[in-house]
């Protein structure tokens with residue numbers, strides 16, 4: 001059976017992932033991506049009235065204009081923007097322009113809880129347009145002026161999107177999934193805008209080629225620097241003591257705190273220990289039931305600390321949050337993860353500063369790299385933009 005077979009869905013031609021049924025080849029790589037596809041009916045030009053609660057900073061505006069210009073010139077853009085820079089708002093300009101022209105607009109994200117959150121934000125920003133959310137278990141309505149979807153659902157939209165915006169391109173499960181990357185390419189018939197605070201070297205290289213551009217934004221929307229992590233090296237017992245001491249101080253000051261830990265088991269065991277000494281805390285992980293309710297209660301001030309795995313690494317904004325990474329030297333933390341975690345702090349106007357503490361037995365190259373990268377971004381003054389593009 002040496003006939004070469006290329007999967008029409010995901011482009012796979014690796015024989016390892018090709019099965020045979022009654023002598024006919026089929027693709028095993030994308031077999032879980034089967035279901036109704038969206039109807040590719042033309043849209044009409046729409047009236048777009050953008051409703052923003054506050055205006056873009058001059059830096060955001062410049063990047064937003066750059067994205068629009070690139071799109072008009074047929075160039076794909078990577079927006080490389082620090083955590084808390086207001087990446088999402090940067091995409092509103094091009095989204096509005098494409099919706100007004102009646103083009104097919106999609107906004108893809110790897111994780112479903114972020115899809116739901118973004119759905120509400122875009123609904124508020126584009127009150128006169130039809131915004132739909134598409135994710136596992138929520139796929140009845142697939143067509144609208146703006147379609148917010150998980151990267152998983154892209155298989156429903158072959159050669160569909162004139163504009164496809166994608167955030168968190170370096171996040172699981174999109175990161176490292178060849179099939180999702182293939183589905184992303186397949187769903188695009190126009191141009192894309194990729195966004196990340198921590199794009200991989202590979203992606204940056206890809207976007208420095210012809211027909212692509214990188215726009216860098218190093219300032220947060222409020223213009224204040226990103227808090228630089230402080231490293232605290234301590235042996236085991238001292239580490240626990242140091243954690244309790246800091247949590248107690250934050251509690252007295254009324255500052256909420258996230259404690260990041262490398263594993264689900266560690267989240268549970270550390271919580272059992274800390275809760276012996278400090279009341280009003282909880283823990284979350286991907287395995288924890290009622291995670292959303294616990295996070296919501298935390299936001300409302302019911303808890304003073306929350307022990308968490310990587311589930312809160314991205315996309316979460318809590319006013320005046322402090323962050324401790326307990327075991328920052330764990331090998332699960334690469335520099336991108338540490339940058340994202342540090343990026344939780346100081347995001348809100350009126351609370352632009354805060355602590356990021358790396359508690360560890362030793363300093364790792366990832367910790368050093370994360371700190372260096374944050375300092376590098378902070379060295380850019382507001383108003384300085386970097387732009388590389390090739391037509």
Ligand SMILES: [Zn+2]
Pocket residue numbers: 007008009010011012027028029030031
């Ligand atoms: Zn396939």
